[in-house]
Amino acid sequence: MKISKSIYLFFLPGLFLYSIFFLYPTVSALFYSFTDWDGLSDAYQFVGIGNYERALTGDSVFRKTVGNNLKFMLMVVIFQTLTALAFAMIVLKNTKTNLFLRALYFFPTILSSVSVAFIWSFIYDPSLGILNQILELLGLHFLQQNWLGNSDIAIYSLAITQIWFHAGQMLIIFVAGLQAIPEDLYEVAKIEGASKWQTFRKVTWPLLAPSATIVIAYTTIQSFKAFDLVFAMTGGGPNNSTEIIATYIFDVAFRSYNFGYASSISVLFMVIIAFITFLQFKALRSDRISY
Template sequence: MKRHLRLIPFILPGVLLYAVLFLYPTITALYYSFTNWDGLSPSYQYVGIDNYKLLKDDIIFGKSLMNNLKFMLFVVIVQTVVSLLLALQINKKSKVNVMLRALYFVPTILSSVSVGFIWSFIYDPSTGALNQLLTMMGLESWTQNWIGNASLAIFSIAAVQAWAHIGQMVVLFVAGLQAIPPELIEAARLDGATKVGLFLRVTWPLLAPAAAIVVSYTTIQSFKAFDLVFTMTGGGPAYSTEIISTYIYNSAFMNYAFGKAATASVFFLILISIITFLQFKLLRTDRVSY
């Protein structure tokens, strides 16, 4: 017992930081979700679950939720598949592969605001590099107003999100691949396993824990892509790129409806928790071990 008490001073700073930076804001947001506070007035009224009812009937919130789910699905699928394929290609230790890992990781160190401005110029329908490249290749029919087209804009931003973070996921997959005992790979090859069979029966099952981290982290990233969306479109055109985080921002700082914004934040937290939990259950990481 005394030994455990001696450990308290070591964990206390972490517990305090967690309480101040996470628990307190979460409890405060939950409290304000039951009020009509505007963010400025010293007084406010308790309105019960009225904010939750208003959120349910809010068309813009419904659009932001659907946009966020589209954004999340696109980013998770593209980012996971592409980063896994790249990791498989550069898994072996060599100077070229080390250089490629560093090259893939470069976009990750850029700020999302910088990435947003860069890709806004690339997507420009008149002078953007993407449309000019397509024209040079004789694919003028493919040119688009990439972030001005309401049906295309959310996927254009999702592609930028995936591009910016693929390198980070490659590093995680490479770490997972290098943790696989080489004896298992060699034994499977001696038994006559094909490349596809080797991946499906040996590599992927042992890579599941790394994949679970990649998928859950990518999901959280896609729901927190406020700075990228805000920089590139601000939620437009016609709310076609409005996601939950931009909805919360607009509700709180543009419409001064902090109570409603807090309600959306609580819903946001619950949604991410449920999706992440289901992803871990689906990948069944508890049944996989190295």
């Protein structure tokens, strides 16, 4: 089939917008990462790989933010994926109740992140918050915590909020994936006497792997970029225990006016996300199967 050359013109709008809003900022960040630019002055000096050296060997806060981000990401990826998958299996059939429940689970996704941060900050408040009050009412006062003020658990409290916020979105992807699995495969499994677990392991999961890949990759990127929620709920505190890479980049760029260094952290941030996503794709690819 001969393709008209004019078809390439259809790439132009996308390419133009991509270049302006993605390519140019990315190349700029890469360029400035080798400078000491303060973000304000016209003048800057090239510092070679100095910024990268500083980030990797001389910045204990950056190292802490990477650790915090990994903890946050692991908790969110594992529990958000499992929650979304479990709920998707519960509300799989297109009954009226299930349609309502899907909408209900999806509801948090349409809220603004600042609203979510405000609601959950109130829920977690140690004296006025309803979480500790409910635990008290249930006689579970030993479980009461200083949810956002205890540096040992604050990052996990934020992860719970993130899961509540986005699990509904992932649920929709899983529902679509589950509904695409042919019903006759389940019938065959049933005739063969497969248990529920065997059916899930040998039929559902392999055929759901493409959806799971999307969910896990998207959740990973989302949890690395959870800037607004973290910024609004804890600002990175207490004692940097919830500082993640995205909030640290903001601090370095806009509070310390060190755009050069912030750019180098952004580049490292991009590399970290790309590496983790690559590993996930590789791991999940081995689970894919087609019948």
